[in-house]
Amino acid sequence: MVIDVGNGIVLSAFRADDTEVCTGLLQEAEIHRGLSLMPNPYRQEDFERWLAFVTAEAERFGRPLQFAIRDQSGTFLGGCGASQMVVGHKCEIGYWLGKPTWGRGIMTAVVESLCNYLQRDFQLVRIAATVFEGNLASMRVLEKNGFAREACLRKYYLKKERYIDGQLFAKVW
Numbered sequence: 001m002v003i004d005v006g007n008g009i010v011l012s013a014f015r016a017d018d019t020e021v022c023t024g025l026l027q028e029a030e031i032h033r034g035l036s037l038m039p040n041p042y043r044q045e046d047f048e049r050w051l052a053f054v055t056a057e058a059e060r061f062g063r064p065l066q067f068a069i070r071d072q073s074g075t076f077l078g079g080c081g082a083s084q085m086v087v088g089h090k091c092e093i094g095y096w097l098g099k100p101t102w103g104r105g106i107m108t109a110v111v112e113s114l115c116n117y118l119q120r121d122f123q124l125v126r127i128a129a130t131v132f133e134g135n136l137a138s139m140r141v142l143e144k145n146g147f148a149r150e151a152c153l154r155k156y157y158l159k160k161e162r163y164i165d166g167q168l169f170a171k172v173w
Helices: 016-025 044-061 106-122 136-144
Strands: 003-006 009-012 066-070 076-086 090-097 126-132 148-159 162-172
Touching (some): 016 044, 076 106, 136 148, 136 162
Antiparallel strands (some): 003 009, 009 066, 066 076, 148 162
């Protein structure tokens, strides 16, 4: 399955040949500042486990929940997807983009396309996202896509032996 985001960006399946580029992009410390579950450092074995997980998940749901973000030439740029899926009700989304493509409006368009797909194909009435306190760029992406901030989740994350507040955003239909 391929979802056309526009402006030469698509969402498609993760592939084994994404390993090197994905692993390379995830070595950037600035990317990890906004990610809660991604191992750091990110290794080839981590990608291989991820690929096995997303393949099994797509089989379980009959369609993918996780996508690679690519440019028109097929170059891997980042990833996005859904977790905690309850078909006919809700899910939570997450996303990341390699630093070389930051600031181009790509993620705003990706989140819009991802939400449209999830809402339509899984009949969702709620999509949530949690963001680290201070991740203003991610909060802005959500706001541009019609998400509203619902709560401050105090000490929600534990990262590098430090508690970090989270911000809960949601979009409802």
